[in-house]
Amino acid sequence: xxxxxxxxxxxxxxxxxxxxxxxxxxxxxxxxxxxxxxxxxxxxxxxxxxxxxxxxxxxxxxxxxxxxxxxxxxxxxxxxxxxxxxxxxxxxxxxxxxxxxxxxxxxxxxxxxxxxxxxxxxxxxxxxxxxxxxxxxxxxxxxxxxxxxxxxxxxxxxxxxxxxxxxxxxxxxxxxxxxxxxxxxxxxxxxxxxxxxxxxxxxxxxxxxxxxxxxxxxxxxxxxxxxxxxxxxxxxxxxxxxxxxxxxxxxxxxxxxxxxxxxxxxxxxxxxxxxxxxxxxxxxxxxxxxxxxxxxxxxxxxxxxxxxxxxxxxxxxxxxxxxxxxxxxxxxxxxxxxxxxxxxxxxxxxxxxxxxxxxxxxxxxxxxxxxxxxxxxxxxxxxxxxxxxxxxxxxxxxxxxxxxxxxxxxxxxxxxxxxxxxxxxxxxxxxxxxxxxxxxxxxxxxxxxxxxxxxxxxxxxxxxxxxxxxxxxxxxxxxxxxxxxxxxxxxxxxxxxxxxxxxxxxxxxxxxxxxxxxxxxxxxxxxxxxxxxxxxxxxxxxxxxx
Amino acid sequence: xxxxxxxxxxxxxxxxxxxxxxxxxxxxxxxxxxxxxxxxxxxxxxxxxxxxxxxxxxxxxxxxxxxxxxxxxxxxxxxxxxxxxxxxxxxxxxxxxxxxxxxxxxxxxxxxxxxxxxxxxxxxxxxxxxxxxxxxxxxxxxxxxxxxxxxxxxxxxxxxxxxxxxxxxxxxxxxxxxxxxxxxxxxxxxxxxxxxxxxxxxxxxxxxxxxxxxxxxxxxxxxxxxxxxxxxxxxxxxxxxxxxxxxxxxxxxxxxxxxxxxxxxxxxxxxxxxxxxxxxxxxxxxxxxxxxxxxxxxxxxxxxxxxxxxxxxxxxxxxxx
Numbered sequence: 066x067x068x069x070x071x072x073x074x075x076x077x078x079x080x081x082x083x084x085x086x087x088x089x090x091x092x093x094x095x096x097x098x099x100x101x102x103x104x105x106x107x108x109x110x111x112x113x114x115x116x117x118x119x120x121x122x123x124x125x126x127x128x129x130x131x132x133x134x135x136x137x138x139x140x141x142x143x144x145x146x147x148x149x150x151x152x153x154x155x156x157x158x159x160x161x162x163x164x165x166x167x168x169x170x171x172x173x174x175x176x177x178x179x180x181x182x183x184x185x186x187x188x189x190x191x192x193x194x195x196x197x198x199x200x201x202x203x204x205x206x207x208x209x210x211x212x213x214x215x216x217x218x219x220x221x222x223x224x225x226x227x228x229x230x231x232x233x234x235x236x237x238x239x240x241x242x243x244x245x246x247x248x249x250x251x252x253x254x255x256x257x258x259x260x261x262x263x264x265x266x267x268x269x270x271x272x273x274x275x276x277x278x279x280x281x282x283x284x285x286x287x288x289x290x291x292x293x294x295x296x297x298x299x300x301x302x303x304x305x306x307x308x309x310x311x312x313x314x315x316x317x318x319x320x321x322x323x324x325x326x327x328x329x330x331x332x333x334x335x336x337x338x339x340x341x342x343x344x345x346x347x348x349x350x351x352x353x354x355x356x357x358x359x360x361x362x363x364x365x366x367x368x369x370x371x372x373x374x375x376x377x378x379x380x381x382x383x384x385x386x387x388x389x390x391x392x393x394x395x396x397x398x399x400x401x402x403x404x405x406x407x408x409x410x411x412x413x414x415x416x417x418x419x420x421x422x423x424x425x426x427x428x429x430x431x432x433x434x435x436x437x438x439x440x441x442x443x444x445x446x447x448x449x450x451x452x453x454x455x456x457x458x459x460x461x462x463x464x465x466x467x468x469x470x471x472x473x474x475x476x477x478x479x480x481x482x483x484x485x486x487x488x489x490x491x492x493x494x495x496x497x498x499x500x501x502x503x504x505x506x507x508x509x510x511x512x513x514x515x516x517x518x519x520x521x522x523x524x525x526x527x528x529x530x531x532x533x534x535x536x537x538x539x540x541x542x543x544x545x546x547x548x549x550x551x552x553x554x555x556x557x558x559x560x561x562x563x564x565x566x567x568x569x570x571x572x573x574x575x576x577x578x579x580x581x582x583x584x585x586x587x588x589x590x591x592x593x594x595x596x597x598x599x600x601x602x603x604x605x606x607x608x609x610x611x
Numbered sequence: 612x613x614x615x616x617x618x619x620x621x622x623x624x625x626x627x628x629x630x631x632x633x634x635x636x637x638x639x640x641x642x643x644x645x646x647x648x649x650x651x652x653x654x655x656x657x658x659x660x661x662x663x664x665x666x667x668x669x670x671x672x673x674x675x676x677x678x679x680x681x682x683x684x685x686x687x688x689x690x691x692x693x694x695x696x697x698x699x700x701x702x703x704x705x706x707x708x709x710x711x712x713x714x715x716x717x718x719x720x721x722x723x724x725x726x727x728x729x730x731x732x733x734x735x736x737x738x739x740x741x742x743x744x745x746x747x748x749x750x751x752x753x754x755x756x757x758x759x760x761x762x763x764x765x766x767x768x769x770x771x772x773x774x775x776x777x778x779x780x781x782x783x784x785x786x787x788x789x790x791x792x793x794x795x796x797x798x799x800x801x802x803x804x805x806x807x808x809x810x811x812x813x814x815x816x817x818x819x820x821x822x823x824x825x826x827x828x829x830x831x832x833x834x835x836x837x838x839x840x841x842x843x844x845x846x847x848x849x850x851x852x853x854x855x856x857x858x859x860x861x862x863x864x865x866x867x868x869x870x871x872x873x874x875x876x877x878x879x880x881x882x883x884x885x886x887x888x889x890x891x892x893x894x895x896x897x898x899x900x901x902x903x904x905x906x907x908x909x910x911x912x913x914x915x916x917x918x919x920x921x922x923x924x925x926x927x928x929x930x931x932x
Contacts, residue, residue: 360747509905520864520883528858528865565822576852578865 069236074104074197075419076412077242079204079217079255081109082118083180084387084404084411085248086187087132091412093194103419105196106240107188108219110203110582112603114188116523117582119279119363119611120180120401121311121323123147123172123294127440128405139190142182144315147172148292153349155300155310160349169396169448172294177313177321180401181608203599204249207258208239214383216241217255222601225529243424244415245383248408251366252584253389254598259380266376271485272391273370273453274588275308278341278558279323280518281610284357289314296398301343305498306330307369310344311398312353319610320353325398327369328556328589329486333493334501336555337585338364342505342512354511362513362521363611364558364583369395370483372449378436379429384411392441396448403441410435453483490591492548502555515560519579523607524559526578526600533600534561534577540592541573549591556589581606613639614697614758615646615665616688618705619656620677624648626813627703629770632663634763635701636774638730642698645669647691647785649684651677657782664776669695669785676789678798681711683789689718690787697758704762705812716760722753723760728767740764765812766870766891809843809859816842816873819862819889820850823878823899823918827855832922833877839929842873847885863888877918881906898922 076092078085085107092105111117124143129136137143150172152163192198204217217240223233249255251274260266289295289312297310307327315321324341344350368374368391375392378385386392386407393400414432418424436442491497507514526533545551546564553562553573559581563574580597582605587597613635618625628646635644643666648657651674661668671691676683688711692700702708704726716723728748729739737752738761753759811817818837824830830844837844844860851861862869863885870891877898879885882905889895890909897910898918907913914921 506903516882516884520887525865528861574849574852576848 069239071239071241072106073241074106075242076103076105076244076246076415077216077240078105078107078246078248080248080250080253080387080389081107081111081114081188081198081200082184082248082250082387082404083187083401084389084408085109085246086184086191087128087405087408088246088248088386088412088415089191089196090132090187090194091409092416093191093196095412095416099420101420103416106242107191107196107198108202108204108217108240109188109198109200110599110602111605112201113185113607114198114200115181115183115185116607117605118180118184119277119365119606119608121277121279121313121321121398122178122180122183122401123313123399124176124178124183125397125399125402126174126176128402128409132405132409140186142186143176143178145177145292147175147177147294148290149294151293151295153295153297155297155347155349157300158348160347170296170398177292177294177315179315179610181611183401201603202238203602204240204255205237205599207255207262208241209262212263213381214245214259216245220599220602224531224601226531228531231529243382243419244429246408246411246415247383247385247389248387248404249389251368251388252587252597256385256389257587259383259385260376263380265378265380269376270370270373270453270483272368272374273483273486274328274366274585275325275369275395276328276337276364276366276556276558276583276585277323277325278338278364279321279362279611280359280521281361282320282322282354282357283318283360284320284354286317288353289320291316297344297349300347301340301502302326303500306335306500310350312350320357322350322354325367327486328366328585329489330500331489331491331498332500333490333549333552333591334555336502338515338518338558339502339505339555342507343503345511346505351511359513359521361609361611362518363606363608364581364585366584366588367400368393370453371395371451372442372445373453377433378407379414379426379432381426381429382424384415384429384432386411392445394444394448396451403444406439406441407436410439410441487589487591487593490549490552490589493550494548515558516579519559519581522559522581523609524579524581524605525607526580526604528578530601532575532577533598534575534580534586535596535598536573536575537594538573540594542570545592546571553586553590553595556585558583558585562586578604612666612695612697613642613644613699613701614692614695615644616700616702616708617646617648617656617660617668618703618707619648619650619653620679622650622653622655624656624659625703625705626770626815627705627765628660629663629773630765630768631701631703631763632660632665633768633770633773634727634730634761635699636664637768638699638701638732638736638761640732645695645697646780647671647688647695649673649676649687653677654782658779661779661782662775663780664774665780668780668782670782671785671787673789675791675794679707680794680796680798681714682794682796684711685715685718686789686793687787688715691785692719692758694785694787700758700760702760702762704764708762712760712762719758719760721758721760722755723762724751724753725762726764727761728764730761764891765868769893811843811845811860811862811867811869814843814869814871816840816875817845817862817869817871817889817892818842818875818877819845819847819879820856820877821847821879821885822849823880824850825878827853829919830855832919832926835926836875836877836922839926840873840875842875845869847879847882876906876910877922879906880904881909
């Protein structure tokens with residue numbers, strides 16, 4: 066379209082999470098140190114910086130300390146220092162406390178944070194340093210010139226649900242950049258496009274994912290000392306499912322309660338959200354939450370594949386950082402510090418390349434080298450097979466994890482070659498592991514249905530816009546019910562997918578405006594017919610304190 | 612003195628203006644309350660409003676303030692407030708108020724407490740306003756010099772609880788010099804959609820349908836009930852999502868917020884997203900097959916049963932009257 070506006074910048078960062086914002090702040094610092102001025106812009110699809118960020122979260126401050134040695138004096142919003150770690154193995158009503166905390170779960174020196182508040186703070190800092198922040202703008206397409214990434218296109222605004230322009234129609238903007246840093250998060254839509262259009266992930270082990278579901282609870286004082294970090298294994302998961310629960314005491318009266326499960330569970334009738342409700346009903350958890358109040362809800366996928374699943378993170382004109390690439394330590398359950406560090410390393414690479422006037426792939430490939438030389442590689446390589454090994458079950462996986470720490474990650478690669486998580490889901494008519502989540506009637510005090518929970522995510526979208534979940538519904542209406550029993554209605558934690566009766570048989574209804582942008586459907590659908598694309602900029606959850 | 616900014620269009624008083632009067636009466640204590648109303652010949656609306664227990668109804672009658680533009684409204688109200696010198700300016704939190712009140716407050720450089728649901732008068736008057744989508748209520752006080760501006764949420768106060776005066780309040784013209792050249796907006800003809808649009812927040816009775824209606828052709832029974840009750844038809848999101856009713860008839864967090872005298876919920880389960888849009892209704896009647904449906908937690912009258920049996924019986928009974 067001829068009336069499309071365009072904007073030229075030196076470096077464009079797509080995504081205002083910890084990776085993208087750390088890149089932005091590092092770029093501001095480098096400009097100051099060298100005395101050059103570059104134009105740097107950050108695109109963020111949330112209406113407000115941080116509003117789409119969700120994590121547990123326990124922060125390892127290593128990268129933050131490198132980015133901002135005086136972070137405490139600068140007022141970093143760190144809820145509490147970790148004071149105590151507790152790890153439990155749960156049975157349906159019992160618990161076994163681990164006599165010692167497994168080394169990867171020791172959090173001495175770390176902080177419990179709200180990632181949303183942390184992101185908002187980083188964003189304010191970046192803006193004060195002269196970085197142009199564009200909240201409320203979603204990048205929908207990569208702009209390519211042959212193999213070279215030359216920028217992104219933002220989404221059109223004011224398109225109605227039939228794809229026709231509304232009176233408020235505004236076409237998206239083309240933002241052209243010498244280097245584009247893709248910090249679009251777990252299963253980022255642009256990174257996904259790049260993986261499909263290039264060979265950066267060819268020959269890799271497939272990325273593995275998990276879904277994290279979380280609530281914030283206000284509870285009476287005296288339940289858990291501030292700074293307590295609890296992790297659980299076992300119930301309601303069985304030996305074949307990867308994951309566990311967490312409770313972090315952000316303050317005396319505010320608990321972050323969540324549940325993570327690998328998106329490689331085998332029974333299509335498993336329901337992560339309902340499993341989370343069962344988890345809260347366990348006496349250990351229910352006692353902590355009794356007479357408390359759930360105040361916030363959210364969900365987000367996370368990349369758990371580790372080192373061997375990382376794509377090549379440097380291409381002609383672009384770098385991939387943070388969760389978008391998969392920089393997360395699934396054994397330590399941490400990725401924020403790795404997101405920040407890879408963002409900083411990408412900033413250094415991009416800055417030098419732009420100053421040198423060469424942003425080709427050979428030049429940007431210095432990013433991969435920087436990662437290999439950094440503590441990112443030193444941390445991730447020794448645990449490179451861990452999540453993959455959990456295909457042997459919980460105890461096999463744990464034994465393997467211990468062994469890996471001894472061998473520093475050395476292993477015969479094929480021994481733990483993995484398949485994409487969605488391929489492990491069994492058809493209902495096939496033999497295989499069965500672990501359907503028992504039905505649960507929410508009491509709306511301790512346990513909730515998905516729709517009620519979504520309300521507490523603050524999710525809003527412009528209602529009159531095309532669905533941002535592109536689904537080839539033929540399989541939904543023909544074979545899915547028989548083969549998988551509509552797993553989308555279970556793996557989606559936000560009641561986006563519903564099967565409703567219709568005269569000519571059950572029909573899929575997509576409640577797109579419930580979407581909390583967790584990306585689980587794009588990942589876990591067994592037929593891979595769901596594509597998540599960004600809705601009109603500004604739509605999505607409005608996380609507060611998450 | 613407390614000044615209520617009433618709202619009218621084409622001589623018809625906005626129902627929510629009564630709610631603003633009720634709020635002002637709670638706030639006033641023994642201070643007098645006056646109202647100001649703007650329009651091109653708003654005499655009918657002013658006369659209607661004069662039934663309230665007010666010290667005066669001030670009328671700004673000018674073709675420049677109707678059709679509505681924010682510049683003209685702010686200009687007129689800044690001058691009216693300068694002349695009348697109220698302690699508080701109370702507005703109903705209508706679409707129009709949302710548009711001009713922030714600008715008015717900024718122009719006056721005074722505090723605006725918006726979307727209030729309650730008032731605690733006292734030595735330091737505080738206002739209650741919902742936060743976290745209604746999950747929590749914050750108690751806030753306005754700082755700085757008076758007047759303080761306060762808008763009250765639709766449905767938070769009952770318009771018919773507003774005290775009426777023994778005799779009609781005096782209706783007096785208020786002459787303010789408006790500068791036509793300072794009005795930067797020009798109202799065009801209403802949009803096609805806007806002309807058809809229903810402002811459900813004005814409806815006294817609403818019949819709302821949910822997924823329990825099952826098929827679009829079954830809407831006829833709800834329409835019939837609405838027509839015998841003299842009610843507007845509304846819906847929960849699934850109905851509007853399916854295109855069975857236009858989106859402007861959607862009630863809830865992604866639709867309109869309403870507080871009619873009567874709200875009849877047919878086949879609506881009562882998801883929190885819907886409830887936040889109608890829980891201020893005076894009388895809620897719920898008909899649902901599922902006795903555990905959350906709608907019954909807020910209903911004044913609940914009927915557990917098949918709406919296709921119950922609604923025709925209701926219609927038959929109402930038609931006898």
